Amino acid sequence: MTSGVGAPTRASISARTLRTDRWWLPPLLTNLGLFAFVAYATVRSFMGKWYWVEDYGYLTPFYSPCLSESCLPGSSHFGTPLPELPGWIPLGFVALPFLLGFRLTCYYYRKAYYRSVWQSPPACAVAEPHASYSGETRLPLIVQNAHRYFFYVALLVSVVNTYDAVVALTHGLGVGNLILLTNVVLLWAYTLSCHSCRHIAGGRLKHFSKHPVRYRAWTLVSKLNVHHMRLAWTTLGTLVLTDLYVMLVASGAISDLRIF
Amino acid sequence: MPYKAKFKVWRGDAESGELRDFLVEVNEGEVVLDIIHRLQATQAPDLAVRWNCKAGKCGSCSAEINGRPRLLCMTRMSTFTEEETVTVTPMRTFPVIRDLVTDVSFNYQKAREIPSFTPPADLAPGDYRMQQVDVQRSQEFRKCIECFLCQNTCHVVRDHEENKEAFSGPRFLMRAAELEFHPLDTADRVPSAQEDHGLGLCNITKCCTEVCPEHIAITDNALIPMKERVADRKYDPVVWLGSKIFRRSKT
Ligand code: SF4
Ligand code: SF4
Ligand code: FES
Ligand code: FES
Numbered sequence: 001m002t003s004g005v006g007a008p009t010r011a012s013i014s015a016r017t018l019r020t021d022r023w024w025l026p027p028l029l030t031n032l033g034l035f036a037f038v039a040y041a042t043v044r045s046f047m048g049k050w051y052w053v054e055d056y057g058y059l060t061p062f063y064s065p066c067l068s069e070s071c072l073p074g075s076s077h078f079g080t081p082l083p084e085l086p087g088w089i090p091l092g093f094v095a096l097p098f099l100l101g102f103r104l105t106c107y108y109y110r111k112a113y114y115r116s117v118w119q120s121p122p123a124c125a126v127a128e129p130h131a132s133y134s135g136e137t138r139l140p141l142i143v144q145n146a147h148r149y150f151f152y153v154a155l156l157v158s159v160v161n162t163y164d165a166v167v168a169l170t171h172g173l174g175v176g177n178l179i180l181l182t183n184v185v186l187l188w189a190y191t192l193s194c195h196s197c198r199h200i201a202g203g204r205l206k207h208f209s210k211h212p213v214r215y216r217a218w219t220l221v222s223k224l225n226v227h228h229m230r231l232a233w234t235t236l237g238t239l240v241l242t243d244l245y246v247m248l249v250a251s252g253a254i255s256d257l258r259i260f
Numbered sequence: 261m262p263y264k265a266k267f268k269v270w271r272g273d274a275e276s277g278e279l280r281d282f283l284v285e286v287n288e289g290e291v292v293l294d295i296i297h298r299l300q301a302t303q304a305p306d307l308a309v310r311w312n313c314k315a316g317k318c319g320s321c322s323a324e325i326n327g328r329p330r331l332l333c334m335t336r337m338s339t340f341t342e343e344e345t346v347t348v349t350p351m352r353t354f355p356v357i358r359d360l361v362t363d364v365s366f367n368y369q370k371a372r373e374i375p376s377f378t379p380p381a382d383l384a385p386g387d388y389r390m391q392q393v394d395v396q397r398s399q400e401f402r403k404c405i406e407c408f409l410c411q412n413t414c415h416v417v418r419d420h421e422e423n424k425e426a427f428s429g430p431r432f433l434m435r436a437a438e439l440e441f442h443p444l445d446t447a448d449r450v451p452s453a454q455e456d457h458g459l460g461l462c463n464i465t466k467c468c469t470e471v472c473p474e475h476i477a478i479t480d481n482a483l484i485p486m487k488e489r490v491a492d493r494k495y496d497p498v499v500w501l502g503s504k505i506f507r508r509s510k511t
Contacts, residue, residue: 018327
């Protein structure tokens with residue numbers, strides 16, 4: 001360590017950090033959380049079944065929009081412009097890459113995986129293990145600057161998911177509907193609390209006083225934005241929960257509790 | 261209840277140094293700076309420490325306590341158990357002068373590199389008029405006490421001495437943001453933030469925000485909004501085109 005805290009002019013202290021708290025715990029939990037979600041989402045996306053409950057109109061967000069002729073009858077709320085797909089292509093393949101990109105370039109997730117996966121830095125005032133560092137100035141990380149484009153697509157997908165959840169209500173009301181609706185509301189909250197959204201809503205203005213409506217929008221998004229991290233994790237949770245519920249009902253493992 | 265606390269304090273200079281053990285009295289209500297002063301008064305009269313206000317407002321007493329960058333005068337002894345050893349070192353990003361005192365001129369250098377407030381040329385100083393909603397974003401950043409704890413903690417320079425030239429650090433990227441958001445500032449701060457002050461090196465891992473004793477949301481309110489503005493100008497062809505067509509880049 002001669003480049004960082006071990007550099008010649010600095011106070012000579014050999015320890016990488018003198019922190020005595022459990023600074024390694026948050027990055028570890030982040031890694032476990034992200035890994036668990038990625039594992040679950042991968043398995044489910046490629047499973048190709050139990051994504052649609054015909055009787056109640058439940059469609060899991062992982063398969064929405066389902067646009068191919070391979071989709072189960074009824075699950076394609078927007079028609080089937082695409083032909084049958086080989087089994088190894090996830091049926092949700094139209095939206096999934098954008099949703100992945102949206103979360104990968106999200107300012108919060110960046111913080112999370114730079115700290116946990118890449119250890120840069122693992123925690124504040126804990127020396128990182130890398131010899132050199134160029135931040136987000138070069139490829140591939142310079143691509144993070146495209147986050148706003150993923151945000152635009154994510155808005156569209158939120159509309160699609162909302163449509164799915166509302167259409168399901170035409171079949172009556174069950175616990176599944178409540179789960180779908182909760183998930184959609186939280187997805188909206190996560191998407192709208194995005195830092196790029198905050199910038200687009202009004203953050204980019206120099207004079208708020210000349211744009212009262214956008215100032216109001218910026219104020220609202222700013223209020224949500226404070227909770228962005230919490231929403232990022234909550235929506236990972238609700239996505240898994242929603243999908244799991246649809247899977248269990250679709251496979252017949254449990255039956256949906258109907259209210260009417 | 262007074263008790264004897266175990267302290268480890270770094271003593272030395274640019275050549276060499278080490279952590280020295282001390283056993284020192286602690287009374288109710290004291291902060292770490294009080295204990296350092298007691299060490300000066302009793303066991304280590306030549307111990308160097310910088311301080312001034314003892315109220316968390318002058319930003320002089322920045323150091324690292326149990327490895328965490330903090331103000332000595334704002335860290336209460338009651339946050340430690342009586343058995344715990346309290347380790348105090350100078351900030352580990354700047355060259356050390358002696359004991360707990362470091363040379364923070366890196367920060368003054370970076371401060372000078374940011375062009376100062378640039379009002380419209382035809383506006384006399386007494387004629388500045390602005391609305392509260394327009395200045396409020398900049399005002400949060402004015403709470404800064406220039407303790408440089410954020411500069412010290414930022415891994416871009418803490419872990420990579422060679423980045424010091426290219427990177428101005430969170431404090432001064434925030435200064436660029438403060439002026440960029442200011443309703444009467446006419447200078448173009450965005451390209452220079454990226455090119456001259458190294459905004460692209462920041463990976464928004466938020467350690468600056470975590471250590472700021474003034475609780476300024478440096479990353480969320482200054483760095484990310486500046487990154488978004490850089491994206492507008494450098495990485496977003498649609499916004500770039502829009503600003504050419506509608507000429508609204510200064511709204
Ligand atoms: S958020 Fe950026 S400026 Fe702040 S400590 Fe992290 S890398 Fe440095
Ligand atoms: S921004 Fe906060 S941490 Fe940084 S110098 Fe100012 S007061 Fe200190
Ligand atoms: S979604 Fe997290 S910042 Fe945009
Ligand atoms: S002595 Fe002024 S901030 Fe600590």
